[in-house]
Amino acid sequence: MRVAFISLHTSPAERPGTADAGGMNVLIRALARALQAGGDDVEFFTRRSRPEQPDTATLDDGLVVHHIDAGPARPLPKSEIDQYIDEFRDNLGSLDAFDVVHSHHWMSGVAALPLARAAGIPHVMTFHSVAAHPNSPLRDGEPPESPARLTGEVTCATQSDLIIAVSRYEAAVVIGRCQADPARVSVVWPGVDTDLFRPAAPDEAWTPAPSVRPGYLLYAARLQPLKAPDLAIRTLAALPEAERPDLVVVGEVSADFADYEAEIHRLVTDLALDDRVIFLPGQDRESLARLMRHSSVMLVPSHSETFGLVALEASSSGVPVLAAAAGGLTEAICNTHTGILVPSHDPQDWADALLPLLRDDELRLRIGATGRQRAEQMSWAHVAGRTRDAYRRAIASGPIRHIAFLHAHPDDETLASGALIAHLVDAGFDVSVLTATRGEFGEVVPGPLSHLAGTPALEYRREAELAGALTSLGVRGHAYLGIPPARATDEPRRYLDSGMIWLRPGVAGPAPDSDDASLCRSDEAEEVADAVAYLRHCGADLVVSYDDDGGYGHPDHVRMHDVAKAAADELGLPFAALTTDRDKATRWFDLTGYLPRVASALRNHRTQLTVHDDGATITHSGGQTEPIVTSTGLVGQVPHLP
Known part of the structure; x- marks a missing residue:
């Protein structure tokens, strides 16, 4: 994920214990480092407090900090900074390059919330401190709270997609005083660098100054x-x-x-x-x-x-x-x-x-x-893991909650998008799969199941294989095109595998002996209507299918691309196409950690392929051997996904 850390009033580069820098500065910098160590990209946005600060700086630990003009470029009392929130927001600009906006302290949240909303990005809020109650004696000796803070904290608490509180105490205050929805509040305790903060060795004598006696x-x-x-x-x-x-x-x-x-x-x-x-x-x-x-x-x-x-x-x-x-x-x-x-x-x-x-x-x-x-x-690694889970929860609770994958044949779902499907399921999305045919004309792996080739029994076998694969991936919603709920009329029908021949290099067509009921020879408008019925039934918010060339040119793949895109257009849904071309992808997913799960799903497709003992390569029924795909991209209207 790409995460924007908004820290308006203080920079992560400031030394704790100076000016307004303290535990929050330590926390956000350590958390950002841990998130980056886990593969996420984190960038900071803070107010320019000195004229010599560059627009963008890279800290000694590799973290990127953007300095935003808001008020005079000099240190200001925290109690005066809130008058520059609007200027900070205006100069911050668009945040649509990020997947999550995480604001730290109320001023950051007030500045960033409208920008996150405009970009359709989840806004996550951590307060780090909440204004003292107006009648609290803790305000003795403190400057009066800005009226903007009291209302700003309520805005951040009630409008953010998720609040990450650093303690149960803070969560209770945010819920009780700032009116946050308890269902949108998660508690993630801070971590600690146990290598840096360690006990003294027995022979490690030291005092901070000559005048300081041991045991201070x-x-x-x-x-x-x-x-x-x-x-x-x-x-x-x-x-x-x-x-x-x-x-x-x-x-x-x-x-x-x-x-x-x-x-x-x-x-x-x-x-x-x-x-x-x-x-x-x-x-x-x-x-x-x-x-x-x-x-x-x-x-x-x-x-x-x-x-x-x-x-x-x-x-x-x-x-x-x-x-x-x-x-x-x-x-x-x-x-x-x-x-x-x-x-x-x-x-x-x-x-x-x-x-x-x-x-x-x-x-x-x-x-x-x-x-x-x-x-x-x-450890901070543990904190980063819990924070990452919270980000995924915020994304999954956003406008995109249900994702529908539309494919032509059994095993395509896992071959082309298995790792992505499993990843989205784990991230908390509802994922449904619509399959057009049973792959009736496909070849069968030579061996004990060869006798099924060309028989009605192959259809039922491949239905069972697909059910097992989808279970391995965590998919619970599945249908076949033409069968309710993926049917626009009361009378069900089956779309058959079209087979394939190469018409010329790079261009394929249906097999000459394909049935009139095959996917490519059937009425495309009817197929689109059936797909629309299914997308309505499952409540899809995003439609995913093949690229316009069908991946490798199979005519059924190309037809399903056309059907899926037309159905998405009819319903006004975003459509994204699968690609293995990193340069072409609007969004790329490196999901190598899902290899064992995808291999397990593919082992269900015994009539179509063989998974090698290395768990990383397969051989198709036609004899082609290739690695299992775990990294994939999406092209088109790609929302902010984890």
Whole structure:
């Protein structure tokens, strides 16, 4: 899939802990890397915040970032950026080259939703934070919420095709406060880089600065009231003086909280902790990981967190976490197992919870080891897989839900489109197959079934073979052209195999002895009417059949292309043709992972072909040997499919 990540107010290239960059920046960049490692293409779109930023940049990990003009090209307080949402949308332009638009934070969603709708692309929303309730005390010390945010979050929650929440807590808030449909909300916990965030080796001594003593506490977040760095400092002051470790505070203030940093420094001085509290600026990922694994306890005192990624990173580093029992932190931390959750923001309660950890080395080691074990089960690859499943769900719930494949003979379905059919079934689409004939005049594989050639029994055998193949592919809806529900009148009829002869190089025609009831000699208008009846019956939203040359020129294939396209046109449905020419394809699907499933389906067609022991090649009844097709393309009106 091609996925557009919209991150209007902050770039994935920004260092967490600086300005408005934080856990969201870490999450979206790590998720994008993991999706790309799994074969998807992800591109970021963010606001240009410095004049020297190019229109398009490639980060050191290969991710592409597009800088969009919206407001002055300088850092802005987050509270001022929403006035440039419309300009960002206007300059963002069309998104129809993508299969999914994934917006991060409400401003991104408000900007991108109309563009996704215009392009017919599913819009997926992740909030990362939701506005505090108007009566919430958490707003003390915070700038007032923009009225646009409160209405914008409701718009994003109610109009997005799917919401991916980073915690059950966030899902409940989005449903309860923002009116999201619970059926359109999925929870996908963030992951962690367990190679980067690892426990310290026994002989790996290190301190962040010469003045910092080993066994320090660590706080790492933006300096703003919501993150409660003041509580971390007051907790230190509440400890017995003889047992106070150093506290390393990592983070910077954003423009919305320009005066807060001075308040925090005054608090340190007022509590006589100048020799115990060390302030460091926002760190790169490697430096933060080193700070974590050498700390004794990680403090996460936030008043609210949608998840609290830094807590999971500390667990992965083998460090116990002391965290507020607030929001998603109750999911990032397993209380008493990977950390301790404190149900209040009273400094004495925090000090009382912290002291046992400081006094008991064995307890810290045990909690740290459990945290590491849990983190190892939460890789970004796992998160990417669940996110990819969510994207497929969003696509499958869009305007294209039911796809009908129209083919001429049994085994064509699997030979030409088996991998694609299985892939679409797995992605959550309803897939139906309409077959025109039973391949009555086709050759039979030499061997124990040769006696069926030219007999009525061959028709029934091939019906059974096709039923088995479709079951292997996961198809539940199937009919034969001319038999209800694929019949426009009350009287059923059979369309017979036309056979084939080469009229001249590259041009085939029906066999001279083909029956008048054969597909090519029957009335095409009647065939189209029967196909229309079936497409109406199954509720198809997209019609797929052969290319205009029938793949290799078989006249029945060419006729079914014409019938399928005419039926789609009559119903106003999009039509897409199968192709093996990558250069010709409007959309190409590399589906080699489906080879075993396609081979299993083909093994049902014993009268028509033989699957070799390698499970990758077949020999047709006529003696031709070729590889099993798993990669295929679609030409024409191809909607956004996974």
